[in-house]
Amino acid sequence: MMADLPWEMLAMAWAAGLCIPLGGVIAQLERSHETHVKRSWLAGITALGGGILLAAVALVLVPRAMESLSVLPLLGLFLLGALVFMQLDRWLARSGDARGQLLAMLMDFIPEAIALGALASASPAAAMLMALFIAVQNLPEGFNAYRELEGAGLTARQGLGAFLLLSLLGPLAAFSGHLWLADAPRLLGGLMAFAAGGILYLIFQDIAPQARVVHHWSPPLGATLGFMIGMLGERLVG
Template sequence: MEKIIIYSGLAGLATCLGGLLVIWVRNPGERFLASTLGLAAGIMFGVTILDLLPSAWIFGTPTKFFAGLGSGILFMRLLDAILTQTTPRLPRTRDPIHFLHMGYLVAIGIALHDLPEGMAIAVGYEATEELGLIIALAIALHNIPEGMAIALPLKIGGAKAKTIIFIALLASFCTPLGTLAGMVLISFSRHFISFLLAAAAGAMLYIVFAELGPESKRRHPNFAKLGAVLGMLLIGLLSLPV
């Protein structure tokens, strides 16, 4: 019990490492912004297609799968609308509020994603301790670029370093929280995990196509595409069987 929570907690804290990497980069140019936002979009899309959606389909029923997917998209759409209505707006290319808004959405999407990831650690550990450790390591590697995805729009929006790390830290707590929840849910049914995996997938797809993707293209289309391809390749490599 204690070991798996430690594994999960360390995997979650890798999100903060990704945030620190972004903070250390000073005065990023348009090409860097486009490629990094594209990288974040590619990573999130890759995780969704290669990990979340297949796992959600396998663990549950079509009903749970599509209900979760739709719920995730709807949740993020409603949250996006609420944030838009409660914050003043300027043209996106020079609006720091827009990037703070984007950073909050990314953080929430990744936090939702980290919950079922934590559950995956619990499921693996339930089989063997070694499998739980391997899954935790893979998730830690995923979480570094995800921390960058949270930090970059917040930094562009003018958020202070301590605020960025605090938000990344809050997101990182969702991994061990998901592990605890997973250990409880496993005793009942694994079908609960299907809905959560699909909901996280829906949330991340909304972020990719409504926020990260369009913004990276506005910065520099070619570097946005390069970043997206590299992000998907990175997740593809991490998803290879060990």
């Protein structure tokens, strides 16, 4: 198995994961005063990530799941994903600590990285598209997570060091997917359906509400731009 391992896949997964600490670096460097314009810009970045996630659900996860699953398992796993993510979201809300944003970020990062690894041999183009989705969504999520950790009192070294370690979960998850799911299309489809349901829940529960600023109407255009990025990526490599 190691001889057949596509090392490009591990590089793509790690590059996508490195967008988490990169988002933290941007948050560390961004020190301007809180203004209405800044709030609108941050809301637009959040909406951009939400649009890319929606594109990942609509263009990659659900279509691939529908190819390998019959109707009942497809709908059941999709709903199960939403219910599991809802329970995790409720637990995070009750805990109220700075790990909430980190865990929410990992809730979509790890399943997608597993899917990337499983797709690497059968469909390199789809794996590349998945890596693009993961990278672009990790950037704003890393930005927001770093701001929360910083608000909880963590130093820049602690926050960025933790993010760098988290980026290693990308190649580890991708390797796991390549090792155990590459030849199991139904299991991979089930994982994609589960992740799609959970991500769709997160979009409307956590991401979309943050993309709105009172008396400012442009930030939600970020979601449109994010979905356009997804369509472009799918057309280029699909």
